[in-house]
Amino acid sequence: MFRPRNQTVELNGSPQQIRAMLVTPSWFRLLRVSPMIGRPFTEEEGEIGREQEVILSHGLWEQLYGGDKSVLGRDLRISGRPFTIVGVDGAQFQFY
Numbered sequence: 898m899f900r901p902r903n904q905t906v907e908l909n910g911s912p913q914q915i916r917a918m919l920v921t922p923s924w925f926r927l928l929r930v931s932p933m934i935g936r937p938f939t940e941e942e943g944e945i946g947r948e949q950e951v952i953l954s955h956g957l958w959e960q961l962y963g964g965d966k967s968v969l970g971r972d973l974r975i976s977g978r979p980f981t982i983v984g985v986d987g988a989q990f991q992f993y
Contacts, residue, residue: 906961907974915957917975919948935969935984951975952984 904917925937932952942950951973953961962968972979 932984
């Protein structure tokens, strides 16, 4: 369902270490939550080799993008790999 993990996020060529979680698409359904902006992961995105999407925490979204709501669809490099931003969690959402 989920696995905590440290990742490196690149923004404007500057690497930043963050605490992240790898989650299965069913994780959001199980917790009965949805991103504040965008959408949860689809089942297809959980297949090996298809995990190229990311949902940002509210805090990371504010830190990296200043709360810009047009962040959906943008690419974010995580540990050297490109990921497409498909959602942003709400400020009230906390897990683990």
